[in-house]
Amino acid sequence: MTQTITIDPVTRLEGHGKITIMLDSQGQVEDAHFHVTQVRGFEKFSEGRPFYEMPSLMARICGICPVSHLLASAKACEAIMAVRIPHTAAQLRRMLNMAQMVQSHALSFFHLSSPDLLLGMESDPRTRNIFGVAAARPDLGLAGIGLRRFGQHIIELLGSKRIHTGWVVPGGVTEPLSAAHRDEILSMLPEAFANVKLALTAYKQIADSFKQEIEVFANFPSNYLGLINEDESIEFTDGALRLIDPTGTIIEDGMTAHRFTEVIGEAVENYSYTKFVYYKPLGYPQGSYRVGPLPRLNIVKSMGTPQADAELAFFKQMSAGPIESSFHYHHARLVEALYGVENIERILADPLILDKHVRATAGVNRLEGAGQIEAPRGTLNHHYKVDENGKITWANLVVATGHNNKAMNLGVLQSAKAYVKDGKFTPGALNRVEAVIRAFDPCLSCSTHAFGQMPLVMTLVNADGEVVDQLIR
Amino acid sequence: MSKLKVATVWLDGCSGCHMSFLDMDERLLKLAELIDIVYSPIVDAKVFPDEVDIALVEGAVASVDDEAKIKKVRAHSKMLIAMGDCAVAGNVPSMRNPIGPEKILDRAYIENASAQQQIPCVVVPKLLKIVRPIHEFVTVDVFLPGCPPSADTFYTALTALVTGAPLDISALTRFGA
Ligand code: SF4
Numbered sequence: 001m002t003q004t005i006t007i008d009p010v011t012r013l014e015g016h017g018k019i020t021i022m023l024d025s026q027g028q029v030e031d032a033h034f035h036v037t038q039v040r041g042f043e044k045f046s047e048g049r050p051f052y053e054m055p056s057l058m059a060r061i062c063g064i065c066p067v068s069h070l071l072a073s074a075k076a077c078e079a080i081m082a083v084r085i086p087h088t089a090a091q092l093r094r095m096l097n098m099a100q101m102v103q104s105h106a107l108s109f110f111h112l113s114s115p116d117l118l119l120g121m122e123s124d125p126r127t128r129n130i131f132g133v134a135a136a137r138p139d140l141g142l143a144g145i146g147l148r149r150f151g152q153h154i155i156e157l158l159g160s161k162r163i164h165t166g167w168v169v170p171g172g173v174t175e176p177l178s179a180a181h182r183d184e185i186l187s188m189l190p191e192a193f194a195n196v197k198l199a200l201t202a203y204k205q206i207a208d209s210f211k212q213e214i215e216v217f218a219n220f221p222s223n224y225l226g227l228i229n230e231d232e233s234i235e236f237t238d239g240a241l242r243l244i245d246p247t248g249t250i251i252e253d254g255m256t257a258h259r260f261t262e263v264i265g266e267a268v269e270n271y272s273y274t275k276f277v278y279y280k281p282l283g284y285p286q287g288s289y290r291v292g293p294l295p296r297l298n299i300v301k302s303m304g305t306p307q308a309d310a311e312l313a314f315f316k317q318m319s320a321g322p323i324e325s326s327f328h329y330h331h332a333r334l335v336e337a338l339y340g341v342e343n344i345e346r347i348l349a350d351p352l353i354l355d356k357h358v359r360a361t362a363g364v365n366r367l368e369g370a371g372q373i374e375a376p377r378g379t380l381n382h383h384y385k386v387d388e389n390g391k392i393t394w395a396n397l398v399v400a401t402g403h404n405n406k407a408m409n410l411g412v413l414q415s416a417k418a419y420v421k422d423g424k425f426t427p428g429a430l431n432r433v434e435a436v437i438r439a440f441d442p443c444l445s446c447s448t449h450a451f452g453q454m455p456l457v458m459t460l461v462n463a464d465g466e467v468v469d470q471l472i473r
Numbered sequence: 474m475s476k477l478k479v480a481t482v483w484l485d486g487c488s489g490c491h492m493s494f495l496d497m498d499e500r501l502l503k504l505a506e507l508i509d510i511v512y513s514p515i516v517d518a519k520v521f522p523d524e525v526d527i528a529l530v531e532g533a534v535a536s537v538d539d540e541a542k543i544k545k546v547r548a549h550s551k552m553l554i555a556m557g558d559c560a561v562a563g564n565v566p567s568m569r570n571p572i573g574p575e576k577i578l579d580r581a582y583i584e585n586a587s588a589q590q591q592i593p594c595v596v597v598p599k600l601l602k603i604v605r606p607i608h609e610f611v612t613v614d615v616f617l618p619g620c621p622p623s624a625d626t627f628y629t630a631l632t633a634l635v636t637g638a639p640l641d642i643s644a645l646t647r648f649g650a
Contacts, residue, residue: 063489265587
């Protein structure tokens with residue numbers, strides 16, 4: 001008799017997924033899969049469209065990180081135009097990217113994961129959400145909403161719309177920053193600093209009570225990929241990629257967007273619409289790696305801003321080499337959010353930030369181009385080919401959730417083995433299995449995007465494939 | 474007055490409409506005094522409740538799962554709101570219609586893959602041939618266009634629907650807004 005436990009949908013995720021846990025005849029966990037259940041086809045239906053349409057079309061892949069797709073797409077277009085964007089445009093885009101990182105990290109930490117962290121993995125599912133957090137800890141509930149608002153409002157001040165702004169275009173941005181908007185952003189900084197520090201303090205107070213989760217939340221050696229500057233500080237918008245091995249040794253460095261497309265491959269597993277990304281020279285699955293906040297902090301030597309550097313030093317005390325448990329993505333996310341607020345302050349101090357020259361123009365000068373950036377949840381690469389008239393003939397996108405796909409699946413298996421024993425489980429235990437996925441903060445909208453709906457069921461199937469028992473939550 | 478039960482549902486959309494819903498920021502807590510969010514990607518319910526007062530649905534209908542889902546939502550909801558242009562008119566997801574699912578799947582999992590090329594088929598749902606807006610499957614009570622509808626639109630429309638105040642959607646938002 002074999003049993004399968006299905007968690008469907010995995011809730012409090014940016015998208016939907018399913019988890020299945022397969023038990024052997026003794027009721028022990030044999031295997032586990034994380035399924036992404038939808039596919040949308042942007043790579044195909046963009047064919048035939050003019051390349052300059054791509055940023056605003058591609059932004060519709062994801063409403064949580066539309067800015068990531070806007071920027072990666074615009075950079076791919078600029079590679080096709082062979083154009084360098086004006087300094088002020090580059091700075092404004094960096095600020096836009098920081099604002100999005102802060103709002104997305106606030107969403108992941110407060111709205112999606114803090115119910116587990118603050119109310120408890122075993123707490124009542126009916127209140128295990130942001131409203132429950134706001135009732136139990138009003139200060140933190142409001143800090144989360146406030147920090148997300150901070151990022152979203154900056155995006156609105158720059159691009160006149162919070163979600164799917166048309167402000168980023170190939171060559172730069174459409175409008176310069178006004179003095180009034182700069183001053184408004186400056187006036188928002190003190191509250192944002194206070195909110196992110198409150199989160200860091202609260203997290204550090206509770207982190208120790210999750211020792212068991214830290215042990216089994218995708219806690220294993222792996223390779224790590226992320227953008228880095230020449231001075232080895234963290235980077236989200238420019239720089240080049242570095243890939244390190246489990247000991248922290250560099251496998252490949254200075255990887256440009258174009259090089260990425262040569263060495264990064266995508267494998268398919270029959271149970272997921274999200275592909276499994278890997279480093280080709282090492283093959284699949286050995287060439288799998290992790291991306292996002294934890295890998296970024298594992299890779300860099302500094303953040304480049306004083307307060308975040310102090311937090312990075314504290315974070316890195318955890319281990320001499322790369323930090324392995326994906327539970328620490330939460331902590332890394334907050335360090336990055338602090339960096340984001342500091343970096344926005346720094347960018348606003350640029351004497352040229354109000355300069356009116358924010359857009360370069362050019363036609364098609366190359367028939368192929370790629371652009372890469374760090375999305376909140378990890379590296380994003382857009383790669384396009386066009387004809388002489390600038391019509392898209394081919395496109396490929398590699399998104400963060402694809403890079404982390406292998407690690408998420410292994411992490412689900414690791415935690416299922418710890419929390420499902422002898423065919424028995426509790427809802428709190430299964431919530432922990434889901435929480436592994438939440439720690440990665442996968443953007444399923446980006447990764448093709450999921451949807452499926454069934455109750456949480458544990459099904460017992462006999463050897464003839466007949467369902468003999470079923471437990472429904 | 475007992476609180477109204479509200480669900481938010483995610484079909485084939487980009488989640489931007491849900492994010493715009495969250496963009497109500499602190500007003501979310503005010504709204505929570507009038508409504509209970511009983512089912513949504515942001516809460517932990519796994520099963521669509523038997524009786525919901527208002528269901529807001531994002532996204533078009535693109536897979537067999539979406540189709541089963543929208544029918545279930547309709548059967549258990551007093552009022553169904555098509556939230557955003559994808560739900561209202563198909564929008565971006567329907568751009569794959571002239572191409573068809575086979576070529577979409579081929580491109581992603583055969584041509585653009587470098588290992589284990591195959592079309593996923595275990596647990597993942599089958600794609601429908603044509604992506605369509607939700608009113609082609611079920612009756613829709615309120616259309617809330619926009620890509621996405623703004624947070625102000627959500628707040629004004631929801632408070633009006635909950636309190637019974639008059640509501641003029643066309644004054645709030647439009648297709649493509
Ligand atoms: S209407 Fe726009 S914002 Fe809403 S799901 Fe569709 S593409 Fe996203």
